[in-house]
Amino acid sequence: MIKVVNLSKTYVAKGKSRTIFKNINFTINKGESVALLGRNGAGKSTLLNIIGGVDQPDSGEVVRNCSVSWPLGLVGGFQGSLSARENVMFVSKLMYGNKSFLIKKTIDFVESFAEIGNYFDLPFKTYSSGMRLRVTFGLSMAFSFDFYLIDEITSVGDQKFRQKCNEFLVNKVAQSSFIMVNHNLNALKDYCDKAIVLHNGNALMYNSLSEAIKMHKYLLFE
Amino acid sequence: MTLNKNSYFYRYLLRVKSGLKIQINVIRSLIYREFITRASLVKFGYFGILIEPLGIMSIFLAIFTLIRRRNVGGNLDVLIFLISGIVIYTLFNAIAIRSMNSMDANKSLFFYRQIQPIDTIFSRTIVEVFIYTLVFIILVSLAFIFKEIFSISDFSLIVISFISLSIYSMGIGIFLMIATFRYEWVKSVVQFLQRPLWFLSGVFFSLNDIPQTIRPYISWNPIIQSIELTRHAFSNSYPLNDAVSLPYLIKVSLGVLTISLWLYNKNSRILKTK
Structure with missing residues (x-):
């Protein structure tokens, strides 16, 4: 269960402060997959980052009673001068400690998932953006979380890779829950059954995705 | 005594245990990352990590042994005198001054929720202590072999x-x-004070060389205290000034750590805000 309690967030840039959320509350139970809807700049990615613990709110808190992934789709946390193998090793050590069997399994999985050949042992900074995505996405698929935070991931990469991603995501959504941001509304329908619409600092929870999309479109074109 | 499994104390212990386990995993993996990152930036792999500090210190030692030919106090060898100074000062510099930039350098790591800003400093401290302990041992051994002496009075x-x-x-x-995270100007102030600190830390002089009147203004510095104690430990004949004391060094260290941890506790949330 993820419980968001009285969350507020304000960004200050050049002396002007902009409120992203004001006192929002919602609860997402285990087994529910939720789409985040809202116009550009409504705070979808910010909310995802706060739930993932990458960013901190000004006030309020996020209660997590289960394992939550890092935000997928962002290429962060990788050291450019290290190879993909070493980076994956680092994250597996972070997750598993010293269990060498599990670490080896993770590295093998990511290597076969990414399909980037020799590049797997070259410095990460020499990769193209597509190759980076292959590695980071493979890494997130290697662990099983209760909640996956997914930010615009299905819209990048070549067609074959996108297909592969979708296959994995469909398998994952059967066991875990997703919190998803995607401007392609049809893609959301494959994974989510609920939705949260972000508008003017408020968050509205909808139990049906189609209703939420209707509202979202109305707010977009009003 | 049996512990009630629903008691507050038992649940608290469980929380501490799982928190500690996570933190140990984090620090271990950060140490791993620190080592391979450094090794990937230099030649000769892991051995290359030691070459840079050894090289810089050897040049320093070569220059200053020529300058300081005269007796440094007691039977202490000039080389050991200088090695103690440079290794301890560089250790301080590597941990404290470079931690200043650790927020920028490690920002991408906070992508993983488990990693807290303080973990990067813990792991950096462990790595630097390991490296400079090795450097210290290598330099002192070389000095002993080269000068055909052996003197450790108080290991x-x-x-x-x-x-x-x-x-x-x-x-x-x-x-x-x-x-530095809260006030950016601190960085330039520290960089400005870095040079005088190097001179005031007694890297190449003894506290006994300083005139009595200005000694109190220098002796408060824990770095000079530690350096003087180390020199005295190599040879008991090296005179230890009255202003130097081990209890003072320990008290200041623990005091500074306590205050910093308290401040960190107050600020930890802000440190991870974008």
């Missing part, structure tokens, strides 16, 4: 003052990390 004092200074450096590192 435990060397270890204790080394550890105390590491703790002090870590405390200052945590403090500087928070201060």
Whole structure:
């Protein structure tokens, strides 16, 4: 269960402060997959980052009673001068400690998932953006979380890779829950059954995705 | 005594245990990452990590042994005198001053929720202490072989003052990390003070060389305290000034660490805000 309690967030840039959320509350139970809807700049990615613990709110808190992934789709946390193998090793050590069997399994999985050949042992900074995505996405698929935070991931990469991603995501959504941001509304329908619409600092929870999309479109074109 | 499994105390213990386990995993993996990152930036792999500090220190030692030919006090060898100074000062510099930039350098790591800003300083301290302990041992051994002497009067004092200074450096590192994050001008002030600190830390002089009147203005510095104690530990004949004391060094180290941890506790949330 993820419980968001009285969350507020304000960004200050050049002396002007902009409120992203004001006192929002919602609860997402285990087994529910939720789409985040809202116009550009409504705070979808910010909310995802706060739930993932990458960013901190000004006030309020996020209660997590289960394992939550890092935000997928962002290429962060990788050291450019290290190879993909070493980076994956680092994250597996972070997750598993010293269990060498599990670490080896993770590295093998990511290597076969990414399909980037020799590049797997070259410095990460020499990769193209597509190759980076292959590695980071493979890494997130290697662990099983209760909640996956997914930010615009299905819209990048070549067609074959996108297909592969979708296959994995469909398998994952059967066991875990997703919190998803995607401007392609049809893609959301494959994974989510609920939705949260972000508008003017408020968050509205909808139990049906189609209703939420209707509202979202109305707010977009009003 | 049996512990009630629903008691507050038992649940608290469980929380502490799982928290500790996570933190140990984090620090271990950060140490791994620190080592392979450094090794990937230099030649000759892991051995290359030691070459840079050894090279810089050898040049320093070569120059200053030529300058300081005269007796440094007691039977202490000039080379050991200088090695103690340069290794301990560089250790402080590596932990405390470089921690100042750790927020920028490690920003991408906070992508993983488990990693807290303080973990990067813990792991950096462990890595630097490991590297400079090796450098210290190598340099002192070379000096012993080269000069055909062997003098260690008080091995435990060397270890204790080394550890105390590491703790002090870590405390200052945590403090500087928070201060530079909140107020950017702190960074330029520290860089401005870095040079005078090098001169005031007694890297190439003894506290006994300083005139009595200005001694109190210099002796408060834990770095010079640690350096003087280490020199005295190598040879008991090296005169220890009255202003130098091990209890003072330990008290200051623990005091600085306590204050820094308290400040960190107050600021930890802000440090991870974008």
